[in-house]
Amino acid sequence: MEDVIIIGGGPAGLMAAQVLAERGFSVTVCEQKVAPARKFLVAGHGGFNLTHSMPYETMLSEYTPPHVARYIRDFTSKDTVDWLQRIGIATYTGSSGKVFPAGNIKPVQVLQAWLRYLGQLGVTIRYRHELLDFDAAALKLQHKDQTFEIPYRKAIFALGGASWPQTGATGSWVPLLQAKDIPIEPLVPANSGLDTSDDYSGMAGCVLKNIALRAGSVSRKGELVFTDYGLEGSPVYYLNRELRRSGLPAAIYIDLKPQLEADSLLQVLQQGHRHITDTLKKHLNIQGTALHLLKRLPKQVFTDPEQLVRHIKNYPVTVTAFRPLGEAISTAGGLSWEALNDDLGLKGYGNIHCIGEMLDWDAPTGGFLLQACFAMGHYIGNSLPLPAD
Numbered sequence: 396m397e398d399v400i401i402i403g404g405g406p407a408g409l410m411a412a413q414v415l416a417e418r419g420f421s422v423t424v425c426e427q428k429v430a431p432a433r434k435f436l437v438a439g440h441g442g443f444n445l446t447h448s449m450p451y452e453t454m455l456s457e458y459t460p461p462h463v464a465r466y467i468r469d470f471t472s473k474d475t476v477d478w479l480q481r482i483g484i485a486t487y488t489g490s491s492g493k494v495f496p497a498g499n500i501k502p503v504q505v506l507q508a509w510l511r512y513l514g515q516l517g518v519t520i521r522y523r524h525e526l527l528d529f530d531a532a533a534l535k536l537q538h539k540d541q542t543f544e545i546p547y548r549k550a551i552f553a554l555g556g557a558s559w560p561q562t563g564a565t566g567s568w569v570p571l572l573q574a575k576d577i578p579i580e581p582l583v584p585a586n587s588g589l590d591t592s593d594d595y596s597g598m599a600g601c602v603l604k605n606i607a608l609r610a611g612s613v614s615r616k617g618e619l620v621f622t623d624y625g626l627e628g629s630p631v632y633y634l635n636r637e638l639r640r641s642g643l644p645a646a647i648y649i650d651l652k653p654q655l656e657a658d659s660l661l662q663v664l665q666q667g668h669r670h671i672t673d674t675l676k677k678h679l680n681i682q683g684t685a686l687h688l689l690k691r692l693p694k695q696v697f698t699d700p701e702q703l704v705r706h707i708k709n710y711p712v713t714v715t716a717f718r719p720l721g722e723a724i725s726t727a728g729g730l731s732w733e734a735l736n737d738d739l740g741l742k743g744y745g746n747i748h749c750i751g752e753m754l755d756w757d758a759p760t761g762g763f764l765l766q767a768c769f770a771m772g773h774y775i776g777n778s779l780p781l782p783a784d
């Protein structure tokens with residue numbers, strides 16, 4: 396019998412497998428897909444933020460609930476960078492603090508290096524092995540058209556959330572756990588795009604750079620993309636938490652010139668230039684998508700400097716809905732913390748531990764999600780007592 400069976404071959408499960416194998420455990424990972432870590436690979440499309448270099452103390456505030464970060468205390472972003480270095484993956488830190496693979500290293504190369512290392516450690520990965528059920532003594536799995544039960548000493552569930560289900564994160568574990576009266580917080584989209592009441596389909600694909608987006612007292616700078624349904628982009632994702640708290644529909648506001656105060660803008664607009672459009676372009680460098688957006692305003696607003704400034708600093712957009720969970724970058728909600736002991740053990744099932752995105756926590760994009768998954772995998776890998784202990 397293996398010492399530990401890990402269900403789910405995403406970053407959380409693979410990190411747990413690695414640390415356990417380094418400590419001398421025999422480890423088998425059961426993954427329902429034909430390949431591991433598909434979401435990890437998807438995450439690599441268009442900016443692979445492996446972690447964030449923010450100091451641990453500051454990082455804490457990025458997580459909801461904050462105690463998720465206790466796992467990061469023992470495996471910080473620096474530890475992630477050192478570990479990647481150890482498996483042959485150099486990284487670099489961008490000006491925003493996000494940590495990327497260096498040079499031309501592709502996500503698949505990061506995964507291959509990791510799998511190679513796991514192979515050297517003797518970790519077995521069984522593909523097309525889906526967890527169907529479990530009790531205190533055995534796991535019921537399906538492989539192709541066969542179902543079978545395997546007894547286990549220790550099991551780790553790292554089953555992911557329910558966004559991008561094509562990667563294997565289907566959330567199919569939710570009814571399974573609920574049937575055992577294990578509390579689950581509803582799975583909802585996190586870091587998702589937003590539907591808006593106004594139709595921006597004519598601007599689909601247009602990008603607003605260097606703006607700030609605000610909901611209530613929460614504001615984030617970054618790049619915003621218009622779509623057929625509304626908005627995408629990192630500040631949009633960042634505001635998800637606040638919008639979930641305040642509820643929808645809700646107004647959010649775009650600051651098209653965060654680097655300039657309203658007074659300075661007004662001064663320029665009131666300097667008597669004849670053409671507002673020219674003034675915006677030449678004197679305030681407001682052009683392209685930003686100008687297009689302002690030109691959607693009623694003429695009497697666009698031509699009145701005071702009203703125009705109000706809209707440059709606070710362009711209102713009404714958000715009606717989050718995009719569906721399947722499209723979101725991550726999942727909020729999940730296995731309730733009430734169901735877990737401090738050591739991430741599942742109450743009532745002392746030999747099962749749960750880690751990764753399937754737990755009820757949330758963080759913004761930018762490397763924080765993977766960092767927490769790595770850290771939880773690392774934590775559980777280090778905390779399971781050796782079989783002979």
Ligand SMILES: Cc1cc2nc3c(=O)[nH]c(=O)nc-3n(C[C@H](O)[C@H](O)[C@H](O)COP(=O)(O)OP(=O)(O)OC[C@H]3O[C@@H](n4cnc5c(N)ncnc54)[C@H](O)[C@@H]3O)c2cc1C
Nearest residue numbers: 403405406407427438444525526555563751752762764765
């Ligand atoms: C488009 C996109 C971009 C992203 N970009 C970033 C980024 O740049 N930086 C960042 O930090 N994060 C990013 N993320 C988020 C990050 O990829 C996830 O948070 C992370 O992969 C979650 O890891 P996990 O191991 O908990 O779950 P997953 O990676 O979802 O892995 C869970 C695994 O469990 C398997 N599984 C599920 N149920 C069963 C079952 N019953 N039996 C057997 N196996 C099962 C699944 O097939 C899957 O392989 C991105 C996500 C998306 C979708």
